[in-house]
Amino acid sequence: MLSPQIYELLFKALLDTLHMVAVSGALGTVIGLPIGVLLAVTGRGELLQNLVFNRIVGAIVNMTRSTPFIILVVAIIPFTRLIAGTSIGTTAAIVPLTVAAAPFIARIVENAIREVDRGLIEAAQAMGATPFQIVRKVLLPEALPAIVMGLTLSAVSLIGYSAMVGAVGGGGLGDLGIRYGYQRFLPEVMLAVVVVLIVLVQIVQSTGDWIAQRVNKRNLKR
Structure with missing residues (x-):
């Protein structure tokens, strides 16, 4: 049985995790979304083909994504101190968390946009739409359900990363x-943390699925 003090610590830790995931997810989306769009539209044969830009940015994204998170945390400690003090x-x-999320989201957005029917793009071009208008x-409205599902996956991954950064x-x-479950040999605390993380992931995943379905229905109606 957990003591009232542990329940209080568990609640505070949950709030800290939600804070980390929400802020890093929002910042990762702000950074990753435009990068993903640019990667999608600057590829070979795309709206704004620019292979040099595409390959350079793509290489940076790949290098960041391929670095194990715990190594990334240690490697960018000077940058973290510069930003956060x-x-x-x-x-x-x-x-x-933001550095890890941004390239992941960028690739998700890129893949979602590339799945959009090219017939829609050609029809928009035939009507004189500019690349920005397209x-x-x-692109963004048609790819929105896939982007929402991708952002949900990113949020779930960030929950796992937030536990690792502990x-x-x-x-x-x-x-x-x-600190309590492992170092102080309190397995009940570790179990409580695992249960809370599982519940949190389920809530995030279910919410993301629901939003994606609603967005998809709106696209179908349109």
């Missing part, structure tokens, strides 16, 4: 599980 705590953890009125003093549920 510290390398420990929930605020500092947002920096590596992106805003055709190993290096990032705070949140992962930090609570390590």
Whole structure:
């Protein structure tokens, strides 16, 4: 049975995790969404073909995505200190979480846009639409359900990453599980952390699925 103090710590850790995931997810989307769009429209034979730009940005995205998260956290500690003023705590953890999320989201957006029926693009071009208008009125609306599902997957991944960052003093549920469940030999605390993480992932996934369905229905009606 958990003590009232542990329940209080668990609630605070949950709030810290939600804060890290929400802020890093929002920042990752703000950064990753335009990068993903640019990667999609600058590829070979696309609206704004620019192979040099596409390959350089694509290589940077791939390098960031291929770096294991825990190594990324340690590798960018100087950058984290520059941005957050510290390398420990929930605020500092947002920096590596954002760096990890942005390229992941960029690839999701790129793939979603590439799946849009080219017939719609050609029809928009035939009506004299500019590339910007095609992106805003055709590509993004048509790719929106897939983008929402991708952002949901990103949020679930960030929840897992936020638990991992607890190993290096990032705070949140992962930090609570390590400090109390592992270091103080309290398996009931570790179990509680795992249960909360599972429930949180289920809520995020279900919410994302519901939003994607609603968006998809609107597209069908249109």
